[in-house]
Amino acid sequence: MKNVYRSLSSIDPWNKGKLVGQKLPLKLREVWAIRIRLQIADRFRDLALFNLAIDRKLRACDLVSLKVHDVSLGSQILKRAKIVQQKTHQPVQFEITHQTGNSLSDWIKIRGLTHDSWLFPSRANAQCHISTRQYSRIVHQWIESIGLDTTLYGTHSLRRTKVVMIYRETGNLRAIQLLLGHTKLESTVRYLGIDVDDALDLAEKTEV
Numbered sequence: 001m002k003n004v005y006r007s008l009s010s011i012d013p014w015n016k017g018k019l020v021g022q023k024l025p026l027k028l029r030e031v032w033a034i035r036i037r038l039q040i041a042d043r044f045r046d047l048a049l050f051n052l053a054i055d056r057k058l059r060a061c062d063l064v065s066l067k068v069h070d071v072s073l074g075s076q077i078l079k080r081a082k083i084v085q086q087k088t089h090q091p092v093q094f095e096i097t098h099q100t101g102n103s104l105s106d107w108i109k110i111r112g113l114t115h116d117s118w119l120f121p122s123r124a125n126a127q128c129h130i131s132t133r134q135y136s137r138i139v140h141q142w143i144e145s146i147g148l149d150t151t152l153y154g155t156h157s158l159r160r161t162k163v164v165m166i167y168r169e170t171g172n173l174r175a176i177q178l179l180l181g182h183t184k185l186e187s188t189v190r191y192l193g194i195d196v197d198d199a200l201d202l203a204e205k206t207e208v
Contacts, residue, residue, distance in 0.1 A: 081096065
């Protein structure tokens with residue numbers, strides 16, 4: 001039995017040498033750095049995927065499984081839309097900015113997608129959408145392209161980017177909760193990484 005314990009204790013933990021925890025959100029200049037690179041390279045799919053990931057603030061599993069009719073009505077890209085989240089089964093609404101709408105429209109036309117097509121079909125099998133693993137690889141390529149440390153960023157970086165900007169601008173946690181589709185405000189607080197200093201800063205700015 002002692003040998004078994006020694007054997008188990010000698011096994012390295014799964015996270016040894018890895019950074020775990022919240023992935024960093026992108027800064028505005030980093031968002032534009034990636035966006036411009038994708039535009040210059042005419043990477044229409046990646047540009048549409050990147051812009052939508054920033055706007056929609058969705059988990060990877062919800063983002064990759066979108067269909068064309070989730071973002072459009074006929075030939076028109078929606079300005080606002082709603083989906084039911086796979087993890088929580090709760091509906092969440094999101095905006096589609098003009099810039100994102102244009103990139104989606106271009107991608108749909110170039111790829112020849114129809115109403116019921118996957119918005120981001122797999123290149124290996126058009127009957128399937130890209131996987132979350134493939135999406136993760138794509139995100140890391142974007143991050144690497146602008147010289148950032150890929151271990152500090154991931155798919156959740158894109159989900160967090162816009163809401164962190166909104167929170168820093170407004171301090172409105174309830175709005176962020178709605179945008180992320182969280183059922184509990186505590187989940188939003190943890191997701192944003194708000195600490196005591198953040199809370200006190202907001203309190204100091206509010207006079208009663």
